[in-house]
Amino acid sequence: MSKQELMNQIEKKRAELIxxxxxxxxxxxxxxxxxxxxxxxxxxxxxxxxxKVNTY
Structure with a gap:
Protein backbone atom coordinates (compact mmCIF):
# COMPACT_ATOMS: atom_id res chain seq x y z
CA MET A 1 0.00 0.00 0.00
CA SER A 2 1.35 3.40 -0.94
CA LYS A 3 1.73 6.26 1.49
CA GLN A 4 -1.10 8.18 -0.19
CA GLU A 5 -3.45 5.17 -0.07
CA LEU A 6 -2.71 4.71 3.62
CA MET A 7 -3.31 8.41 4.33
CA ASN A 8 -6.62 8.22 2.43
CA GLN A 9 -7.69 5.21 4.52
CA ILE A 10 -6.74 7.05 7.71
CA GLU A 11 -8.83 10.09 6.75
CA LYS A 12 -11.79 7.92 5.72
CA LYS A 13 -11.69 5.95 8.98
CA ARG A 14 -11.33 9.15 11.02
CA ALA A 15 -14.42 10.60 9.34
CA GLU A 16 -16.36 7.38 9.94
CA LEU A 17 -15.34 7.40 13.61
CA ILE A 18 -16.42 11.01 14.09
CA LYS A 52 12.76 6.23 14.30
CA VAL A 53 13.99 8.40 17.16
CA ASN A 54 16.34 7.02 19.75
CA THR A 55 15.32 7.88 23.28
CA TYR A 56 17.78 7.79 26.13
Whole structure:
Protein backbone atom coordinates (compact mmCIF):
# COMPACT_ATOMS: atom_id res chain seq x y z
CA MET A 1 0.00 0.00 0.00
CA SER A 2 1.35 3.40 -0.94
CA LYS A 3 1.73 6.26 1.49
CA GLN A 4 -1.10 8.18 -0.19
CA GLU A 5 -3.45 5.17 -0.07
CA LEU A 6 -2.71 4.71 3.62
CA MET A 7 -3.31 8.41 4.33
CA ASN A 8 -6.62 8.22 2.43
CA GLN A 9 -7.69 5.21 4.52
CA ILE A 10 -6.74 7.05 7.71
CA GLU A 11 -8.83 10.09 6.75
CA LYS A 12 -11.79 7.92 5.72
CA LYS A 13 -11.69 5.95 8.98
CA ARG A 14 -11.33 9.15 11.02
CA ALA A 15 -14.42 10.60 9.34
CA GLU A 16 -16.36 7.38 9.94
CA LEU A 17 -15.34 7.40 13.61
CA ILE A 18 -16.42 11.01 14.09
CA UNK A 19 -19.77 10.33 12.40
CA UNK A 20 -20.60 7.20 14.40
CA UNK A 21 -19.36 8.68 17.69
CA UNK A 22 -21.54 11.75 17.22
CA UNK A 23 -24.65 9.64 16.66
CA UNK A 24 -24.07 6.56 18.82
CA UNK A 25 -21.57 7.83 21.39
CA UNK A 26 -17.87 7.27 21.92
CA UNK A 27 -18.42 4.13 23.98
CA UNK A 28 -20.65 2.36 21.47
CA UNK A 29 -19.26 -0.92 20.20
CA UNK A 30 -18.99 0.36 16.63
CA UNK A 31 -17.16 3.52 17.72
CA UNK A 32 -14.70 1.42 19.69
CA UNK A 33 -14.18 -0.85 16.68
CA UNK A 34 -13.58 2.13 14.35
CA UNK A 35 -11.21 3.63 16.90
CA UNK A 36 -9.20 0.42 17.02
CA UNK A 37 -9.12 0.25 13.22
CA UNK A 38 -7.92 3.86 13.09
CA UNK A 39 -5.24 3.07 15.69
CA UNK A 40 -4.04 0.18 13.55
CA UNK A 41 -3.83 2.39 10.44
CA UNK A 42 -1.97 5.11 12.37
CA UNK A 43 0.46 2.57 13.84
CA UNK A 44 1.10 1.20 10.36
CA UNK A 45 1.78 4.71 9.06
CA UNK A 46 4.08 5.52 11.97
CA UNK A 47 6.11 2.34 11.59
CA UNK A 48 6.48 2.70 7.81
CA UNK A 49 6.88 6.42 7.24
CA UNK A 50 8.13 8.19 10.35
CA UNK A 51 11.77 8.25 11.32
CA LYS A 52 12.76 6.23 14.30
CA VAL A 53 13.99 8.40 17.16
CA ASN A 54 16.34 7.02 19.75
CA THR A 55 15.32 7.88 23.28
CA TYR A 56 17.78 7.79 26.13
Missing amino acids: QVASTKGFTSSIAIRYSQELDHLLNTYNSQYLK
